[in-house]
Amino acid sequence: MPGNEQRRVKLSHRARTRPAAGIRTLFPKEKVPGMISLLAGKPNEKSFPFKALTIDTQGADGEDVKLKVDGEELAEALNYGLTPGITGLVQWLMEFQARAHNRPIGPDWRLNLGAGSQDLIIKTFEAMMDRGDVILAEDPVYAGVLPALESQGCRVVPVPTNRDGIIVSQLQHILENWESAPMTKDLPRPKCLYTSPTGGNPSGTTQTEAVKEGVLREAIKHDFTILEDDPYYYLEYPTAGAPASSAVDRPRPRSYWSMDYEWGNGHVVRFESFSKLIGAGLRVGFAMGPAYILDAVDAHTANTNLQPSGLSQVVIYSLLRNWGSEGFYKHVDRTAAMYREKAVRFEECARRILCKPGLARFETPTAGMFLWLELNLPESKADTMAFISEKAVPAGVLAVPGFVFLPLPQRTKYVRVSFSKLADEDFEEACMRLKRAVEACWEEVGESVPEVGV
Template sequence: MDWIKMNYSRFLNVTSLGRKPSPIRVLTEIVLNSPKTLISMAGGMPNPDFFPIQDISLTLKDGSKLNIDTSLVTRAMQYSSSSGFPELINWVKDLQERVHKPPTLGITDENKKLDIIITNGSQDGICKTLEACVSAGDNVLIEVPTYAGTLAILNPLQPKILEIESDKDGIIPGSLLRYLSKWKPEDSKKPNCSIPRILYCVPNGGNPTGSQLTWERKKEIYKLCQDYDILIMEDDPYFYLQFSKPYVPSFLSMDEDGRVMRFDSFSKIISSGMRIGCLSGPRALVNKIIQHQQVSAVHSSGLSQVVLFSVLQEMGHDGFLQHCDKVADFYKRQRDACLAMANKHLSGLAEWFEPSGGMFLWLKFPQIKDTFKLISEKARAKEVLFVPGNAFMVDSSLPCQYLRSSFSLVSSEDMDKAFERLSALIKEELNQ
């Protein structure tokens, strides 16, 4: 709601607060949005007459041909807006409105109004946001276990990571409250208070757990973040890979304050090699990510953006959502096959719960003290690979009884062989 005041400078570190719009990128935006009668001798745009690519034609999986408009190809070859290809941004914004109905989309508060930047995959947006918000010594709230890529971003920033417990239903609100109860809600107004300012979570198809944060828990968590003025980083690349419908509503869908930074990805449903994701959040914070983009990657690949936009435009929003359903159905069948093989070979040796989405099965081996050497050395010698669980823990040096198994690429026959080899390995280890 417009009347809820947000002090966005509270969430930004010194580096981010010091960022200003790049004057060269500002000129580029002026040129891109000016009439053709404008004569510009200001920018450093190369002459497109010497770009060798003129036309692009795609063959889709259904055999149809998609010829990308020549004018789009011409624009894709040149420098573009740091926030992203305008048509792609609009397409994504329409999708967010249809799927999530963000309360901040149509508000009058310019700082809180929903804005979008196209990023080099969702991880690029996560990285830039953490680098904008976290300073050494800051308390940061993270659900555990968590995505290893986020830990790799965070660790060099040297925060104090507060580990929030989770289970098959995602973050446990009581665990979050136990940390926050060390402070009073009004402490968030004190400039030098150590109260956390960031909560990071993967709410659907959790990587590595396959868990799904329930609607009831989301409401509790959002209320706690309101009380203590915390920014929610909703890393949700598996949103469209939920195995049951309707979709569990997102944090973005309940964000009346403008305190959610949502990270979506096209990697899991269209192409991982395109490296296209998007960040949706309050304009005051998204602008800071755009300013970072201006001095780092400049903008996401124009060619990838135009190809993606052309494919999405061809699909339409209905076609895109139908495609997502097909992808989710495939991964659900893969999950079921994985569970069947786990039951066949690992019963009595391992513990697990049924993944609600995504592409991972999280296995615990209660009789094994630490899976690291077992998986990284001995399993490889038996020609089977998994990820040791310590990769997803804040302190990866501690013993960990878990491993992550991915069912995205493997046939049921190969899953059978993989778990058979793993079972033999575990039994050998226990009989030593």
């Protein structure tokens, strides 16, 4: 494995030349036994009006549990803290991730916390890429990353996908023909590939292990870093009719980050989030990867927002300590089962009301909370941004126009619909309103709806 200085060359110019945050680099020294710290301008905890935090929560088996945070733990959470996160929570997550992904704790990786996983992803983009650098991205791709890449002046090269995820043969073709293909011949070689492999947003599909193996082989061969954004990892739906197993033992997808330990050891940064599992407003996510990359991310944080919220961290840490690993798995499996039930019911309505009359089609989601609908619109109306504003909104229904998920700007017939917060009694009415909006497009052009495959 290359040494740290050799690997730091892969960082962006800004990351390599960013001055250290002088005070924060010394924060860990305050933990040295016997140290008298005259270092930081931390406020005295006695000035804080909060004496204790009591939270009514759900226990590992769904029972009511009351948690209390007070004393030194609360004082630490309310004050300036370490940039990578509260030490106890970081250690808990490292031990959990080592078991969950079969990757022993060692010098080849570390973990840090951020203000949600998107905070860490955007800072990783900035740490890895300069203006004009290239990133590969699955197509369609999570819409939240595209504005950041554009504002950083990065070039995005799309990689086609299907129900199994990234099409490896297409990725190989792009890389093997880089210097001759019109789209890439004037571009530098890619530094990263961004993907959301489980219950992809917006597609709802999950990459197979064979796909991940193929993509990782290309990353090693062509020396780019896979940015594995996996907020729906624990929301993969349990298989109906599968043999009963404990929450801990239930098979889960093998991650790129797990494979990287065996194959590449340094070609993957993995991002996870508590937003879909515990509370989106808490704004806490975490990343695992090579220390030289996460050090650069922490340096960015130390010079901007300083740290993730200490109060949010201590709430999550208290909950995880109460649950333990088994309790966490039980909770996420209950959550995944809830979303599966909603997905099954919403899909039934969508297939009956939209697909059967030939108004839409989609792939059955395997995780998460979305359907990626291809609407059967007239070619003159094949712009779902206009469709949403001119037809769907007047019909009383909202969805996300598909163009925001496309790495390259273009018209599209796709929309993303979310069923996560939709009340069961509204499933049918939501589909009926979409149906009326699509039919209105065909009435406007004076044609009947042509038949399409479901």
